[in-house]
Amino acid sequence: MSPVTQIAVRRLKADKIKNGILAASVLFSMMLISFFLAFEMQVLLYPNPEYEALPFEEFMAKVSMYINLSTIVLVLITLLIIRIHCRMRMEENAQLRGILTSVGAESKDLRKIVNADIRILYLPAVLLGTMLGIHPGAQMGLNFTGMNEVQNLEWLPLTLLFAAAALIGIFLILLCNYIPELRLKRKSVIQTVKKQNHNANEQTHGYRQSKTFRNQSLTKRLAQKSIDYHGKVYSRIMLLFASSAVYPLLAVLLLWNISRESVVVDANPYDGIDTIAPVLETVGGLLWFLIGCFAVLTCVGFVQAMLIARIQIAERRRSANVYRMIGMVQKDINRMIRKELYGVAVRTLVLLIFVVVILNACFAMI
Amino acid sequence: MIHISNLNKRYFTVDGEITALDNVSLDIAGGEFIAIIGKSGSGKTTLLNMIAGLDNPDSGSILLNNADVTKMTGKQTAVLRRREIGVIYQFYNLIPELNVVENITLPTELDGSPINSEWLAEILKVVGLSGRENAYPTALSGGQQQRAAIARALFGKPSLILADEPTGNLDNENSAEVMKLLKAMNEEYGITVLIVTHSDAVAEQARRVISIADGKITSDRRK
Structure with a gap:
């Protein structure tokens, strides 16, 4: 293990509670995103013909629009929360980056701090959160369309959805971590080491x-x-x-x-x-x-x-x-x-x- | 060893433009012990950071052993700091998650070079931290932390040490100890030492004192 990764791991261990909370928050957020994605998929892809035949089309169309709009807002809010968390974490590591730069760490060494955060903190939270949200979301979609008694969950689309949601989560985490990383790189390390x-x-x-x-x-x-x-x-x-x-x-x-x-x-x-x-x-x-x-x-x-x-x-x-x-x-x-x-x-x-x-x-x- | 010519640096703040360095030229020979003095905001630290490749000038050049630091890439300046330059700060800047030995050997580890145990033992003895190898920074006094920071700067056998207010956070006794250590490094190992300080007592111990005011060198005295 490289010395920088070692420092990053020790830093994560030293503040277990805080980092646990952070991971839990990302987990919650991903759970919500996958829950709503699964729900939407179930409702959109597998409408119940019997249910559709019920004579209150206009009302149901409006309800669907309300729910679609809510889902979009919820997903956006959740993404915003993840982004803010990542940003806070990056700023916490600013001083460490300054010290490491002053003793001769290169950009690739500094990226290891972020990589360790991603591997240890975010990735398990993203995968577990996505996994936990998918099944209840799909089940809720079945209940909503009144199909829980006539159809079982279809696992192939759910697995694909899981992969897609997890990839979105991972991509977002990478984006949230590396964009501030690039911005901070341009900032002078002097401020962080001089003005402790x-x-x-x-x-x-x-x-x-x-x-x-x-x-x-x-x-x-x-x-x-x-x-x-x-x-x-x-x-x-x-x-x-x-x-x-x-x-x-x-x-x-x-x-x-x-x-x-x-x-x-x-x-x-x-x-x-x-x-x-x-x-x-x-x-x-x-x-x-x-x-x-x-x-x-x-x-x-x-x-x-x-x-x-x-x-x-x-x-x-x-x-x-x-x-x-x-x-x-x-x-x-x-x-x-x-x-x-x-x-x-x-x-x-x-x-x-x-x-x-x-x-x-x-x-x-x- | 260091040839600085026509160095300029300006900062833009909400209050307007600040000239940190105004056409600074300077020559430093190998093995010198120099103190740079001046008021806060006079440009001392800016000059030090530019020599270390931590900041870039607007114009001018800094030749360190005939290589222009201002034209180096980020990777090259990082290698320079690992092998040629040791930097010491007022607030020690040790990494709290690493113990004394790990902090000292960090630049060498980053360089991927093997750790010389004999040299490590010697350094620890010189800085008076033998027996405290496994202590973490929080368990050390301010003086001990600064000595560990000096050991970290020295461990890579640099040709130049840049110290930014190294005694600024220490009492008189610890300040004297740190200065004694830096002088010993200069005399015994021939390392060039460049100290930025507010303290007249620290400046008195240097063999050359450079005064800076408003980004310009106002005097350069040799003893």
């Missing part, structure tokens, strides 16, 4: 400076300074929180919009066919399916947001050590972190309102 305590110095400076202003509470001003200083990081956290919250929100919007649609039975009452019972049964099944989706997505969004919050709070506590060193009491530090998170939450809320308006407008267009 840059953040700490800035924060200390901020604390001392803010002591001269007494209009606002100190912790509030410090929290604001921290948000301003770590603008990029907080924007990313905000995006992650908002993306996680989009899952349940999307489900609520979906359910709300479908419930507003009126079911028009377009069968001829003089044909003497009993249409009411199958219509009610299918609409009932559909609503239960959507409620199930709502529950699952809410859980996934909640777990993801909690995992992200946990990572960020731990990081912030670590970096807040500098305040402890200059005599700030723990209570104030905690209050400051809470205010930072509150600030992020407010911004997330604003972003979410914006997302909801756009999504609702999209649904309304249907």
